[in-house]
Amino acid sequence: MSEQKKIRVLIVDDSAVVRQILGRELAKDSMIEVVATAPDPYVARDLVVQYKPDVLTLDIEMPRMDGLTFLRRLMHYFPLPVVIVSSLTQRGGSLAMEALSAGAVEVVCKPGSSYTVGDMVIEITEKIKAAACVRVAKKDDGAVSKETKHTEGFKRLSLSKTTNKVLAIGTSTGGTEALRKVLPTMPGNAPGIVIVQHMPEHFTKSFAQHLNEECEIDVKEAEDGDTVVPGRALIAPGNYHMLLQRSGAVYCVQVKQGPLVSRHRPSVDVLFKSVARYAGSNAVGVIMTGMGSDGASGLKEMRDAGARTVAQDENSCVVFGMPKEAIALGGAEFVVPLMGIAAKALELAQS
Amino acid sequence: MAYNVLLVDDSVTVRAVMTKTLKIAQIPLGELFTAGNGKEALDVLKEKWVDLVITDLNMPEMTGFELVDAMFVHEQYKAIPVIVVTTEGSTTRIDDLKKKGVRGYVRKPFTPEQIGEMITQVMGA
Incomplete structure (x- = not known):
């Protein structure tokens, strides 16, 4: 992406107020043109044909044709990066999950009581920029059932001995789909897993629920004090940091608020640094697809503390940002394609 | 805003009449695609973004019934509204189609007003 060329954005939203505010606010960014x-x-369809935008923002809950149907068809006929704008409701969260598996690259939530327009603009601006870097492949023909595809080519792995290890994973753009490839391959006795996926509040809960249905291990949105045990993955809740702690012989997590770190909350750096401190050489760190640099210095700290570390390779990343920074800082011991990450992480956990 | 319409009928004459009808009926018409049977219709759907399918039932090679069946099991096509325009008079068969998800039914011969009303009703605008 050249520095001069602006990211051309099309806003699709049934609310005139949202269109106006979003249009006005996005236009303030020198890299974005609405x-x-x-x-x-x-x-929207006519305008996509006419303008060929670089990124589309899509309200998922609209009258007439719902956003999800539109998205599926868009991915089929005119694939382009889509940022979903969704309400903070239970239904919104679940729709957003479906949208991500239908090919959307990012989700932001609409402003609400605890979430101002200003917050949203910062977030959506960032996500539009991330989305603009994404290569979107034409979605497969819809005739194939979508459920069979996720674990295709990924066979469930096995682990001979149960260990007292901790596996920490950090990811952002493209991470939801990447995690849906990695976690379902984990055996029921896999080491305890702690995950930071950049995602808004509430969506992490739906995300965890969806993953839980697809995985042999238990997947849940982390709550303060949850223990990190084999066969269980904890996902940091949106808008909260998650830190690993030690309580006697067991690991547990602390979930807390606090300022943005590395421009994120939850921040991968916060998690990784706590893992470096409390689990040291008992940990395996994995950094996967995502824009920016969150997690890069944290992974380095983990490695310096004796942990084994893995970064996702460029080819399999939706956005090669965070892994690239981690590799540049010397934090990544191994660089592995998405397909091989689960196996590598388990192998390192056993060694 | 305009609707992209796919017209499926084995008769060239009917397709020509229907094309004129759509123009007279003051439907916001975007692109108009045509197909001579269900199989051709599926080929069009694969390549083109269609908002509405108007189909005959009795056609060679692949009938409208088979087209409807194929569409409603397809992840992308099942949401596309279908209007059946036919001489078929059997109410049980029509009821069957409606149960499957066909949104509208117009008996041949039709008037432009009937077509226009049906499209407006089905597209909900």
Whole structure:
């Protein structure tokens, strides 16, 4: 992406107020140009054809044709990076999950009581920039059932001895789908897993629930004090940091608020640094697809503390940002494609 | 805003009449695609973004019934509204189609007003 070329954005939202505010606020960013706005999917389709935008923001809950149907068809006929704008409801979270598996690259939530327009603008600006770097492949023909595809080519791994290890994973853009490839391959006795996936509050809960259905291990959104035990993965809740701690012989997590770290909350750096401190050489760190540099210095600290570390390789990343920074800092001991990450992490946990 | 319409009928004459009808009926018409049977219709759907399918039932090679069946099991196509325009009079068969998800039914011969009303009703605008 050249420095001069602006990211051309199309806003699709049924609310005129949202279109106006979002259009105005996004236009303030020197890297973004809002080429058009659309109140419904029919207009949006025409504008996609006309303007060929680089990124589309899509309200997932709209009248007439719902956003999800539009998204599936868009991915089929005119694949391009899509950032989902969703409400903070239970239904919104679950729709957002479906949207991510239908090919959307990012999710942001609409402003609400605890979340101002200003917060949203910062977040959506960042995510549009991340989305603009994404290579979007044409979605497969919809005739194939979507459920069979996720674990295809990934066979469930096995682990001979149970260990008292901790596996820490950090990821951002593209991470939801990457985790849906890695976690379902984990055997039921896999080491305890702690995960930071950059995602808004509430969505992490739906995400954890969806993963839980697909995995042999238990997957849950972390709550303060949850123990880190084999066969269980904890996902940091959106808008909270998650830290590993030690309580006697067991590991547990602390979930807390606090300022943004490395521009994120939850921050991968916060998690990794706590893992470096409390688990040291008993940990395995994995950094996967995502824009920016969150987690890079944390992974380095883990490695310096004796942990084994893995970064996802460029080819299999949706956005090669965080792994790239981690590799540059010398934090990554191994660079592995997505397909091989689970196996590598388990192998390192056993060694 | 305009709708992309796929017209499926084995008769060239009917397709021509229907094309004119759509123009007279003042439907916001975007691109208009045509197919001579269900199989051709599926080929069009694969390549083109279609908002509405208007189909005959009795056609050679692949009938409208088979087209509807194929569409409603397809992840992308099942959401596309279908209107059946046919001489088929059997109410049980029509009811069967409606149960499957066909949104509208117009009996041949039709008037532009009937078509226009049906499209407006089905597209909900």
